[in-house]
Amino acid sequence: MTKMNMLQAINNALITAMTEDEKVMVFGEDVGHFGGVFRATSNLQHQFGKGRCFNTPLTEQGIIGFANGLASQGSVPVAEIQFGDYIFPAFDQIVNETAKFRYRSGGQFTCGTLTIRTPYGGGIAGGLYHSQSPEAFFAHIPGMKIVIPRNPYQAKGLLLASIRDDNPVLFMEPKRLYRASVGDVPEEDYELPLGKAEVVKKGEHISLLAWGAQVEVIEKAAEMAENDGISCEIIDLRSILPWDAQTVSESVKKTGRLLINHEAPQTGGFASEISATVQERCFLYLESPITRVCGLDTPYPLAHEKEYMPDHLKTYEAIKRCVNF
Amino acid sequence: MVNFGGVGYIRGFMVDERNHLSDVGISHKVNVIDKGTVDIPMLQILQPDGSVHSDADMPEIDKEAALKIFRTMHYIRVLDERMVGAQRQGRISFYLACSGEEASIIGSAAALSDNDMIMSQYREQGALAYRGYRTEQFMNQMFSNKLDPNKGRQMPIHYGDKALNFMTISSPLGTQIPQAAGYAYGQKMAGNEALTICYFGEGAASEGDFHAGLNMASVLNCPVIFFCRNNGYAISTPANEQFSGDGIASRGLGYGIKTIRVDGNDVLAVYLATQKAREIALKEHCPVLIEAMTYRLAAHSTSDDPTGYRSKEEEQKWRVKDPVQRFENWMKSKDWLDEEQHKQFVEQTRQEVLAAMKKAEQVDICEIDDLINDVYDAPPWHLKEQLSELKKHISLYPEAYPKTSGRIRHD
Structure with a gap:
């Protein structure tokens, strides 16, 4: 075990994958010599050469289009989009190409080896265009997997699983935690399962569900609630698509209550999908309405960032409302 | 050619000369155009030391x-x-x-x-x-x-x-x-x-x-x-x-x-x-x-x-x-x-x-009400509702939102 922050864990996973399989190639804006604007790809070019780790021209649609072609040829591209906010020029390539290659060709051609890495999320004074959490847009696309880690250990294991999974994966990295989250990470190769949520902490009265950087927010809120005698079960969803309805439903059947927290705006956010499914599966077990604590339905603001964020205080208040319903 | 009921016409019949195919010259040899065929020079008036190139066009400037x-x-x-x-x-x-x-x-x-x-x-x-x-x-x-x-x-x-x-x-x-x-x-x-x-x-x-x-x-x-x-x-x-x-x-x-x-x-x-x-x-x-x-x-x-x-x-x-x-x-x-x-x-x-x-740096940021303005021409019901909930919340924890909590107006 080594203490790593999330960037180091991601870097370590990329080195592991590139060492094990020479078909793995890493590219994107500034990822080459410089090692990426966050340094997630540090030293990869030095270690594996310019052919396998390289800068691309500044064009997200180009990066993903190129990656789709490369994946369909059988290579294993790990493409970086510098900020989740800048993924939208590639939306057509992802929605109409990455996700549909396999289906439209009857399984003859696929982009299954593709992994798209992108930092997302707020809390870093990034304003409108360095803060967004676009997971719900991509959750609407059959054919994609979406994975979000909450800490360095999860980041390495989930990224390795994503690179090796035979489906295209959008791997979203909570940039607020890049350097802030530090933990023990094994040096050796390991994978964590895709499509599986993790119960981080057992509890009795309410299930709290989040992913990425918001997991520590619900943990903090749960601590406050524990002081009031409210026992919270904490679940990290980890995969947005396909998501682990079973683990979540089992938890809700036990606690009778569910709170979902995400940074993205509430309307059309992934919490909506979870709520619909859970009420279908757990209707008779519910003691209170499923509660969402989310970003507001505004663009992501700078000056009012603190007020906008679905923080631990809003979550704590929502827990109490839910339990006292 | 697009055919509508037997009447054929070419899309964009007002063909501009710059993409008119009949203007293309013909070659009977494989003609590979390489980089540098067109030389695009750089206009320079001042030399790096600030002196003027003797034959340079000069802008009118007072x-x-x-x-x-x-x-x-x-x-x-x-x-x-x-x-x-x-x-x-x-x-x-x-x-x-x-x-x-x-x-x-x-x-x-x-x-x-x-x-x-x-x-x-x-x-x-x-x-x-x-x-x-x-x-x-x-x-x-x-x-x-x-x-x-x-x-x-x-x-x-x-x-x-x-x-x-x-x-x-x-x-x-x-x-x-x-x-x-x-x-x-x-x-x-x-x-x-x-x-x-x-x-x-x-x-x-x-x-x-x-x-x-x-x-x-x-x-x-x-x-x-x-x-x-x-x-x-x-x-x-x-x-x-x-x-x-x-x-x-x-x-x-x-x-x-x-x-x-x-x-x-x-x-x-x-x-x-x-x-x-x-x-x-x-x-x-x-x-x-x-x-x-x-x-x-x-x-x-x-x-x-x-x-x-x-x-x-x-x-x-x-x-x-x-x-x-x-x-x-x-x-x-x-x-x-x-x-x-x-x-x-x-x-x-x-x-x-x-x-x-x-x-x-001493001037306040906008009041919290401005958070929902300009999303649309006028805030719809759901944004008004979210703002109202937010204001109640800020009033509950004023010290956590110091930039706006002192100026909350509940309507």
């Missing part, structure tokens, strides 16, 4: 105009230096200097009319200052306070001012390029004697929006100046990893756009090139592409350190081509520079920037 350009250059140097410092002190979260590119930005802005729309990328504070943006306005934006007309919603340096015809900056790269074509088309249709200038870097020119925008402007005859600051780097990525062709200028030719390549560190050349481009764009109702060859002496922003991707020697090579010094030498040769007065101006500017900074 002392007053030259002084305004010169002072704006120095104003921006002071602003950049102070704000990079302010970022390091933690007073603002982000800054982005334009050192090395002052001639490109200010020289081009000086050749425009105040009615022309400026759509910038994000490094064109010099154009804004030239238009008359005041120090306090720069500060209000950078400190995200309630006096910023953009209401403190974006990161520092994302200026925007309708009164000065300066479109609010958007961080995503290249999005302004097709927008500029559309804006210019509207100006033409409205019969305005005005055009749009659109700034971007050579990195942004790799975005799909660049190609879409230039093609649209060319086909739809839009009076727009596409002004590319080819400053050698897109964050860490050098131009030779960005494109293999002959810069950005060669692409203008491909889209049938009149193109000028200019020494971006020569303010007189930039001024003349932009004047010429403006004249053509308005007279002929067409886009013009200018590629200014320059160098980003600054870091990309306060978020990166150039020592990680380029050498001091390379930077030094460009420092000797410093556009401000070059212009200063020319000003002196014309005897248009009163050094004592200039020193005073720089010192005054320093004091003004410091004072304005101190003032702006």
Whole structure:
């Protein structure tokens, strides 16, 4: 075990994958010599050469289009989009190409080896265009997997699983935690399962569900609630698509209550999908309405960032409302 | 051919000569066109030491105009230096200097009319200052306070001012390029004697929006100046990893756009090139592409350190081509520079920037009610509901939201 922050864990996973399989190639804006604007790809070019780790021209649609072609040829591209906010020029390539290659060709051609890495999320004074959490847009696309880690250990294991999974994966990295989250990470190769949520902490009265950087927010809120005698079960969803309805439903059947927290705006956010499914599966077990604590339905603001964020205080208040319903 | 009930016609029967296939010459040999077939020279008037090339076209420029350009250059140097410092002190979260590119930005802005729309990328504070943006306005934006007309919603340096015809900056790269074509088309249709200038870097020119925008402007005859600051780097990525062709200028030719390549560190050349481009764009109702060859002496922003991707020697090579010094030498040769007065101006500017900074950081951010304004023309029910819940919450934990909690009005 080594203490790593999330960037180091991601870097370590990329080195592991590139060492094990020479078909793995890493590219994107500034990822080459410089090692990426966050340094997630540090030293990869030095270690594996310019052919396998390289800068691309500044064009997200180009990066993903190129990656789709490369994946369909059988290579294993790990493409970086510098900020989740800048993924939208590639939306057509992802929605109409990455996700549909396999289906439209009857399984003859696929982009299954593709992994798209992108930092997302707020809390870093990034304003409108360095803060967004676009997971719900991509959750609407059959054919994609979406994975979000909450800490360095999860980041390495989930990224390795994503690179090796035979489906295209959008791997979203909570940039607020890049350097802030530090933990023990094994040096050796390991994978964590895709499509599986993790119960981080057992509890009795309410299930709290989040992913990425918001997991520590619900943990903090749960601590406050524990002081009031409210026992919270904490679940990290980890995969947005396909998501682990079973683990979540089992938890809700036990606690009778569910709170979902995400940074993205509430309307059309992934919490909506979870709520619909859970009420279908757990209707008779519910003691209170499923509660969402989310970003507001505004663009992501700078000056009012603190007020906008679905923080631990809003979550704590929502827990109490839910339990006292 | 599209066939409707037996009547065939060719789509777009008003065929323009520039894409009429019958005009293509015929060769009976395999003719491979290689790089460098078209030589695109760079307009230079001032030599690096500030002396004038003897055979150079000279722009018409009087002392007053030259002084305004010169002072704006120095104003921006002071602003950049102070704000990079302010970022390091933690007073603002982000800054982005334009050192090395002052001639490109200010020289081009000086050749425009105040009615022309400026759509910038994000490094064109010099154009804004030239238009008359005041120090306090720069500060209000950078400190995200309630006096910023953009209401403190974006990161520092994302200026925007309708009164000065300066479109609010958007961080995503290249999005302004097709927008500029559309804006210019509207100006033409409205019969305005005005055009749009659109700034971007050579990195942004790799975005799909660049190609879409230039093609649209060319086909739809839009009076727009596409002004590319080819400053050698897109964050860490050098131009030779960005494109293999002959810069950005060669692409203008491909889209049938009149193109000028200019020494971006020569303010007189930039001024003349932009004047010429403006004249053509308005007279002929067409886009013009200018590629200014320059160098980003600054870091990309306060978020990166150039020592990680380029050498001091390379930077030094460009420092000797410093556009401000070059212009200063020319000003002196014309005897248009009163050094004592200039020193005073720089010192005054320093004091003004410091004072304005101190003032702006004391001003409150917008009230919380402004969070939901401008999402739509008027806030719909769900935003009103979310705001009302938020205000109740802030009142419950006032110390957690100190910037707004003292000014909550419950309706």
